[in-house]
Amino acid sequence: MPTQHSRVTARLMMTPAVLLLLGWMLVPLGLTLYFSLLRYNLLMPGMEQWTGLDNYRYFLTDPAFLDALRNTLLLVGGVLVITITGGVLLALLLDQAFWGRGIVRLLMIAPFFIMPTVSALVWKNMFMNPVTGLLAHAAKVVGLEPFDFLAVAPLFSIILMVSWQWLPFATLILLTALQSLDSEQLEASEMDGANSLDRFIFIVLPHLARAITVVILIQTIFLLSIFAEILVTTNGGPGTASTNLTFQIYALSLLQFDVGGGAAGGVIAIILANIVAIFLMRMIGRNLDA
Amino acid sequence: MARSTGTLRKATTTLVAWVIALAIFFPILWTVLTGFKTEAEAIASPPSLFFFDWTLDNFVIVQERSDYFRHFMNSVIISVGSTLLGLVIAIPAAWSMAFVPTKRTRHLLMWMLSTRMLPPVGVLVPIYLIFRDAGLLDTRTGLVIVLTLINLPIIVWMLYTYFREIPGEILEAARMDGATTGAEIVHVLVPMAVPGIASTLLLNIILAWNEAFWTLNLTAAGAAPLTAFIASYSSPEGLFYAKLSAASTLAIAPILILGWFRQKQLVRGLTFGAVK
Numbered sequence: 001m002p003t004q005h006s007r008v009t010a011r012l013m014m015t016p017a018v019l020l021l022l023g024w025m026l027v028p029l030g031l032t033l034y035f036s037l038l039r040y041n042l043l044m045p046g047m048e049q050w051t052g053l054d055n056y057r058y059f060l061t062d063p064a065f066l067d068a069l070r071n072t073l074l075l076v077g078g079v080l081v082i083t084i085t086g087g088v089l090l091a092l093l094l095d096q097a098f099w100g101r102g103i104v105r106l107l108m109i110a111p112f113f114i115m116p117t118v119s120a121l122v123w124k125n126m127f128m129n130p131v132t133g134l135l136a137h138a139a140k141v142v143g144l145e146p147f148d149f150l151a152v153a154p155l156f157s158i159i160l161m162v163s164w165q166w167l168p169f170a171t172l173i174l175l176t177a178l179q180s181l182d183s184e185q186l187e188a189s190e191m192d193g194a195n196s197l198d199r200f201i202f203i204v205l206p207h208l209a210r211a212i213t214v215v216i217l218i219q220t221i222f223l224l225s226i227f228a229e230i231l232v233t234t235n236g237g238p239g240t241a242s243t244n245l246t247f248q249i250y251a252l253s254l255l256q257f258d259v260g261g262g263a264a265g266g267v268i269a270i271i272l273a274n275i276v277a278i279f280l281m282r283m284i285g286r287n288l289d290a
Numbered sequence: 291m292a293r294s295t296g297t298l299r300k301a302t303t304t305l306v307a308w309v310i311a312l313a314i315f316f317p318i319l320w321t322v323l324t325g326f327k328t329e330a331e332a333i334a335s336p337p338s339l340f341f342f343d344w345t346l347d348n349f350v351i352v353q354e355r356s357d358y359f360r361h362f363m364n365s366v367i368i369s370v371g372s373t374l375l376g377l378v379i380a381i382p383a384a385w386s387m388a389f390v391p392t393k394r395t396r397h398l399l400m401w402m403l404s405t406r407m408l409p410p411v412g413v414l415v416p417i418y419l420i421f422r423d424a425g426l427l428d429t430r431t432g433l434v435i436v437l438t439l440i441n442l443p444i445i446v447w448m449l450y451t452y453f454r455e456i457p458g459e460i461l462e463a464a465r466m467d468g469a470t471t472g473a474e475i476v477h478v479l480v481p482m483a484v485p486g487i488a489s490t491l492l493l494n495i496i497l498a499w500n501e502a503f504w505t506l507n508l509t510a511a512g513a514a515p516l517t518a519f520i521a522s523y524s525s526p527e528g529l530f531y532a533k534l535s536a537a538s539t540l541a542i543a544p545i546l547i548l549g550w551f552r553q554k555q556l557v558r559g560l561t562f563g564a565v566k
Binding site: 006007009010011013014016017018020021024025027028029031032035090093094096097098099100101103104105106107108109110111112113114115116117118119121122123124125126127129132134137140141164167168169172173176177210211214218221224225227228231232233245246249250253254259262263265266267269270272273274276277280281284285 | 300303304306307308310311312314315317318320321324333335336337379380382383385386387389390392396398400402403404405407408409410411412413414415416417418419420439442443446465471496499500502503506507516517518520521523524529531534535538541542545546548549550553556557560561562565
């Protein structure tokens with residue numbers, strides 16, 4: 001039984017972490033909200049003035065915003081479809097008995113540890129370059145025209161790079177979930193004459209549902225903030241073809257020095273991320289009680 | 291009969307699994323190999339996988355031209371520094387949540403996690419301006435501060451899930467023997483929780499090493515860690531494949547090896563205990 005004394009101590013022990021996170025959340029958040037209501041450009045210091053909701057109106061009615069929103073959804077959705085489908089298939093494969101499982105597992109999770117700038121530049125230059133890239137060589141060998149990935153399909157190319165980085169994450173988590181499946185249940189259904197497709201749809205998939213949800217939510221949080229991959233490959237272009245919301249707000253804030261507009265965009269990004277976060281927190285919270 | 295179909299099946303699975311694994315790993319393998327080629331061989335058509343004149347020149351040139359080692363040290367200081375600082379702040383907090391829980395502990399944990407889900411771009415402007423005014427732009431101190439705060443919720447969470455597996459009676463026994471709270475944490479809890487603390491430490495070093503939003507936006511030449519250093523190859527310099535590969539190999543090797551050792555703990559850390 002904790003004594004009164006230890007309760008006080010416990011609260012003291014928590015204080016630094018709580019205060020730091022409270023400050024880290026409230027100060028920048030408050031400032032972002034405040035700046036979003038100002039006309040404030042770093043190129044015109046001392047000219048700050050109150051503009052009410054103008055920044056939001058400009059940001060939301062800018063055609064670039066709709067492009068960025070569409071690109072953000074395509075990027076998140078595309079990567080999710082590829083990594084979840086691939087992740088389920090790979091997890092099913094890795095769950096089988098075969099020789100060299102340990103090494104195969106190590107090779108498959110490796111992309112997750114590669115820093116985003118390295119992965120993006122390696123893909124951009126050494127694989128997707130239309131003249132000297134490896135994929136161009138491969139295309140020529142089979143008699144096809146080399147494809148200029150980042151010029152013709154910039155967003156799709158970025159989706160491929162990011163999927164490569166996140167596929168191991170989905171695979172690893174789904175594999176962990178798969179390994180906790182009760183094998184007796186599978187054997188029983190086999191005796192009842194269920195074929196492997198039936199077993200997958202009615203037993204394996206429902207068992208994985210929770211893990212799949214967790215993967216979707218966690219990946220979405222990170223994928224909404226994709227930045228480095230775009231910065232080093234396309235710089236958001238051509239035009240706005242590969243600009244997501246994060247990149248658009250970065251460009252507005254630090255390239256055009258429009259603090260007010262960038263802050264208004266920031267508030268919108270926070271609202272979008274929070275919609276996802278609420279669902280994720282519920283999933284995690286439920287597990288906390290168990 | 292049954293046995294031979296079993297073996298055949300196992301052989302087929304083995305083949306499929308290895309082909310897919312090698313395909314996924316191939317970009318990394320190719321990068322490492324290209325780092326040992328000359329620039330001419332790196333863009334040679336047809337490309338050669340293993341049969342070329344191996345050279346270490348690229349590694350020497352990368353170090354000499356761009357002072358690679360300084361960026362490497364920036365990465366080490368920033369990732370290790372922010373993780374250690376985070377542990378010092380998080381261990382007492384996780385101790386109190388795990389062993390002296392109150393009605394609010396659960397809400398507190400969830401709230402901490404919610405700060406991690408704030409999109410960084412939402413607070414880019416104020417952080418940038420605060421850093422500019424405080425002289426923290428392009429300093430290692432600045433990045434240590436930001437990365438500590440970003441990863442603090444994950445550190446608290448991971449430690450909390452590990453601490454909860456330690457029986458509270460042992461800590462109570464120490465308390466009965468007259469140990470102060472500080473002594474209880476340092477001499478009883480920490481030694482028992484070493485595996486959990488080590489996992490937390492390593493996962494957070496990996497996350498901090500690869501963090502590429504704040505490191506790119508808050509540094510220039512001086513404090514740039516490897517993420518930002520490699521980004522400088524996005525200019526036409528990136529077309530020197532052999533040098534790009536050598537620099538990339540050096541940047542990813544330490545963390546890849548570290549990650550391989552800790553892969554078992556990864557799932558738990560990255561899903562905040564939602565999948566074990």
